[in-house]
Amino acid sequence: MRDCADRPHGLRRGLHREAFAARRGFQKSRQKPQTLGFQGGAGLKTLGIDVGGTRIKSGLLGAGGKIIRLPSVDFNADPAAIFRAVKNSAGMTSAYARVGVAVAGDIDTALGIVRFSPNLGWKNVHIGTIARKILGKPVVVENDANAAAMGAWMLDGAKRYSDIVCVTMGTGVGGGIIAGGKLLRGATGSAGEIGHMTYKPDGVKCSCGNSGCFERYLGRDAIVARFLEISRRRKSGSAKNVTPMTVAALAAEGDRAALETWRRTGEILGVLLADIVDALNPSAVIIAGAVSRAADFFLPAAVAEMRKRAFKHPARSVRIMVTGHDDILGAAGAALIASAPSKK
Numbered sequence: 001m002r003d004c005a006d007r008p009h010g011l012r013r014g015l016h017r018e019a020f021a022a023r024r025g026f027q028k029s030r031q032k033p034q035t036l037g038f039q040g041g042a043g044l045k046t047l048g049i050d051v052g053g054t055r056i057k058s059g060l061l062g063a064g065g066k067i068i069r070l071p072s073v074d075f076n077a078d079p080a081a082i083f084r085a086v087k088n089s090a091g092m093t094s095a096y097a098r099v100g101v102a103v104a105g106d107i108d109t110a111l112g113i114v115r116f117s118p119n120l121g122w123k124n125v126h127i128g129t130i131a132r133k134i135l136g137k138p139v140v141v142e143n144d145a146n147a148a149a150m151g152a153w154m155l156d157g158a159k160r161y162s163d164i165v166c167v168t169m170g171t172g173v174g175g176g177i178i179a180g181g182k183l184l185r186g187a188t189g190s191a192g193e194i195g196h197m198t199y200k201p202d203g204v205k206c207s208c209g210n211s212g213c214f215e216r217y218l219g220r221d222a223i224v225a226r227f228l229e230i231s232r233r234r235k236s237g238s239a240k241n242v243t244p245m246t247v248a249a250l251a252a253e254g255d256r257a258a259l260e261t262w263r264r265t266g267e268i269l270g271v272l273l274a275d276i277v278d279a280l281n282p283s284a285v286i287i288a289g290a291v292s293r294a295a296d297f298f299l300p301a302a303v304a305e306m307r308k309r310a311f312k313h314p315a316r317s318v319r320i321m322v323t324g325h326d327d328i329l330g331a332a333g334a335a336l337i338a339s340a341p342s343k344k
């Protein structure tokens, strides 16, 4: 895991190498099962499934505390089709005793229901029942950012901390909170929706019903729009091909508009980090999600802004890190939650 707390300056080269290493790992995982070593989970065999809007990533948490990456499968709006595809790709229907499923959205973990997932287009989907019917094992359903927090706790060396926050940056912005050694779910299971805290009270309308949510300024579309605005390419024919990763590639080449895009994105993230630090006083904040691969370019500005705004003592002590296992974090965390009820 990369750490920006102690060395906010002069990190770029090392961070960059690790970002590319992480990307290579992501591509590799699509081709063949791959084993990662970590401590914990000994003796458990649990299938973890991370349902994303494009790909479904899975891993098998096995005896001896290893996770075996399984080939990813395509998203399907029909959840039954997803679990049939995962079952086929796993090819080991009797090799696991439990299943953990991570899904983006508002989840009723007690009943295994996806109450609402705007990114997947699901409303009141009984995902736990569907998965159990197809996979034939007990199923636990969890919010994807909560699962990512557990995955980061397990895979990114954060086990020594009892208080961490995982910030997932991708299409949307999510959060998972481990407080006092336990995953924080809140009264109705919705805790950690940091992307929908308000950044600008009169800001852009959000799909959640609020206006000016952080997600509207830190999500994928916001980063692309910021770059098109700064580079004055909004009306250019190539605008539709711009993604956060192409903006990151331009930044790596020294493109000034791309670098400025990431600097401004980092400043907004820093405001969110300051809120997190003041509210929760975490030992570590772990940045995950597809956009985290561009952390070289936005994290220094984010850390500087956070330190400017947050209470001084917690701001100095918190470690701001970037996951080294983004492609398997959700699946690993979902498996850990399903296999270790005491950590729920």
Ligand SMILES: [Zn+2]
Pocket (backbone or CB within 6 Å): 195, 196, 197, 206, 207, 208, 209, 210, 213, 215
């Ligand atoms: Zn919102």
